[in-house]
Amino acid sequence: MERGNIQSAIDEIGKVCGHTTTDPAELLLYSFDSAKIKHKPDCVVFPESTEEVSEIVKICARRRIPVTARGAGTGCIGGAVPVEGGAALVLTKMNRIIAFNPDGLYVEVEPGIVNAELSGFLEKRGFFYPPDPASLKSSTIGGNVATGAGGPSAVKYGVTGDYVMGLTVVLADGSVLDTGIKTDKGVVGYDLKKLFVGSEGTLGIITKIRLKILPKPEAVVTATAVFPERKDAVSAVIAILHKGIRPRTLEYIDRTAIRCVEGYLKAGLPVNAGAILLMETDGKTADAEKEMDDIREVCLAGGAESLIIAENREEAEAQWKTRRSISASLNRLRPTKINEDVTVPRNRIAELMERTAEMSERTGLPIVNFGHAGDGNIHVNVMTDANDAEEYELALKTVGEILDLTLALDGTLSGEHGIGITKKPYIAREIGATGVKISKAIKKALDPDNILNPGKIFP
Numbered sequence: 001m002e003r004g005n006i007q008s009a010i011d012e013i014g015k016v017c018g019h020t021t022t023d024p025a026e027l028l029l030y031s032f033d034s035a036k037i038k039h040k041p042d043c044v045v046f047p048e049s050t051e052e053v054s055e056i057v058k059i060c061a062r063r064r065i066p067v068t069a070r071g072a073g074t075g076c077i078g079g080a081v082p083v084e085g086g087a088a089l090v091l092t093k094m095n096r097i098i099a100f101n102p103d104g105l106y107v108e109v110e111p112g113i114v115n116a117e118l119s120g121f122l123e124k125r126g127f128f129y130p131p132d133p134a135s136l137k138s139s140t141i142g143g144n145v146a147t148g149a150g151g152p153s154a155v156k157y158g159v160t161g162d163y164v165m166g167l168t169v170v171l172a173d174g175s176v177l178d179t180g181i182k183t184d185k186g187v188v189g190y191d192l193k194k195l196f197v198g199s200e201g202t203l204g205i206i207t208k209i210r211l212k213i214l215p216k217p218e219a220v221v222t223a224t225a226v227f228p229e230r231k232d233a234v235s236a237v238i239a240i241l242h243k244g245i246r247p248r249t250l251e252y253i254d255r256t257a258i259r260c261v262e263g264y265l266k267a268g269l270p271v272n273a274g275a276i277l278l279m280e281t282d283g284k285t286a287d288a289e290k291e292m293d294d295i296r297e298v299c300l301a302g303g304a305e306s307l308i309i310a311e312n313r314e315e316a317e318a319q320w321k322t323r324r325s326i327s328a329s330l331n332r333l334r335p336t337k338i339n340e341d342v343t344v345p346r347n348r349i350a351e352l353m354e355r356t357a358e359m360s361e362r363t364g365l366p367i368v369n370f371g372h373a374g375d376g377n378i379h380v381n382v383m384t385d386a387n388d389a390e391e392y393e394l395a396l397k398t399v400g401e402i403l404d405l406t407l408a409l410d411g412t413l414s415g416e417h418g419i420g421i422t423k424k425p426y427i428a429r430e431i432g433a434t435g436v437k438i439s440k441a442i443k444k445a446l447d448p449d450n451i452l453n454p455g456k457i458f459p
């Protein structure tokens with residue numbers, strides 16, 4: 001579809017939204033996310049209300065000009081990259097908590113609020129919003145909803161989509177949809193709010209979010225178990241769940257990751273371990289402690305050489321520092337990290353580990369595995385150098401093999417990051433031709449001129 005005059009659109013948008021810019025530095029700043037794929041927008045707009053978003057989208061719709069929503073730009077799949085130019089709609093100024101309803105157990109927020117800010121607000125009042133992507137200190141709730149983000153606590157508490165009770169969404173023609181409920185249950189018609197969770201800005205711009213909240217657990221117990229053998233760490237994940245324990249966190253870190261973090265932090269980590277598990281239990285103090293005692297029993301019986309329980313918050317933070325430092329420390333191996341977030345049934349995690357280790361040996365490319373083993377969501381990181389064309393091509397081929405392997409293991413290509421640009425060549429392998437046809441029909445029905453985040457998800 002031919003696009004209309006961009007300059008006249010920018011002029012008109014500027015009249016609606018005071019903070020609209022074409023400054024080359026700003027265009028560059030909003031041209032990429034964590035996937036480091038770049039394409040500049042024609043303008044960057046920072047709306048402050050649903051009404052402004054609606055007017056901006058109407059202006060763009062009249063000229064069929066692309067509008068790409070953006071939160072903090074921490075996405076890993078190029079989702080917020082405006083690949084066809086147009087307006088980058090940055091929602092970070094819409095960051096208010098609109099309503100806090102402790103008795104109804106929900107909050108209403110604007111999309112630009114950072115996850116950790118919302119969590120901090122709730123914690124001070126004795127409440128808790130569980131979804132905790134590792135990027136929680138920077139990523140926005142709007143981005144979390146649009147990607148369907150997960151995190152370490154998903155093993156017990158589920159993912160972002162499980163907490164979305166309602167949404168306000170600006171559609172491709174600028175009209176505004178309010179969808180959802182203020183109750184725990186509701187089955188009136190199609191569940192439209194679910195359609196927008198994980199839709200990556202391709203079906204509408206989310207401008208208000210109602211989220212379920214929980215009372216804050218009385219205690220959280222944190223521990224790290226060290227396993228000489230990788231396979232024993234993986235078996236322990238299943239043994240813990242079979243025991244009837246539902247840990248709040250069950251994170252796996254492989255030997256290469258441990259060594260990289262140790263090189264970075266010099267924290268005395270067990271560099272000869274096959275793998276470590278970082279685990280948390282929560283609830284009433286006595287229950288959380290008892291569950292961690294049970295976990296210790298399972299781990300030691302299953303080949304762990306030690307399990308260290310954090311005595312206080314500082315020690316717990318030190319254990320988390322290892323986990324949170326992995327991404328930054330991997331650059332010691334190669335400058336470019338291709339971070340996949342494949343998810344397999346728990347009984348197939350061991351095979352995923354073995355086969356990716358074989359691929360690493362065969363290709364000479366470091367492959368590092370860590371992440372949310374409790375729900376089978378493993379971050380498989382292929383380390384390479386994007387400036388070395390031959391090696392980079394080999395890395396991309398290896399990623400393709402990993403994705404095929406994941407499907408062969410009955411897994412899914414993305415547990416939490418989404419499809420964006422980087423995984424669109426592979427989507428049909430998972431959802432099939434009929435799945436792609438139906439998804440495209442939904443996109444066409446809601447956005448006939450393909451102005452909302454074009455160039456994403458579909459091959």
Ligand SMILES: Cc1cc2nc3c(=O)[nH]c(=O)nc-3n(C[C@H](O)[C@H](O)[C@H](O)COP(=O)(O)OP(=O)(O)OC[C@H]3O[C@@H](n4cnc5c(N)ncnc54)[C@H](O)[C@@H]3O)c2cc1C
Nearest residue numbers: 071072073074075079134135140142143149150201206416
């Ligand atoms: C160090 C690191 C750790 C991470 N750990 C995790 C993790 O544990 N779990 C996890 O799930 N992800 C993780 N991520 C990925 C990323 O943080 C998430 O995908 C996050 O939800 C993106 O939020 P954002 O605000 O940065 O969104 P952006 O990157 O700005 O946008 C992401 C997508 O959402 C769309 N979008 C954003 N806001 C809106 C809106 N208001 N309306 C409609 N569409 C919108 C964009 O168009 C884009 O397609 C991690 C990333 C990094 C860098």
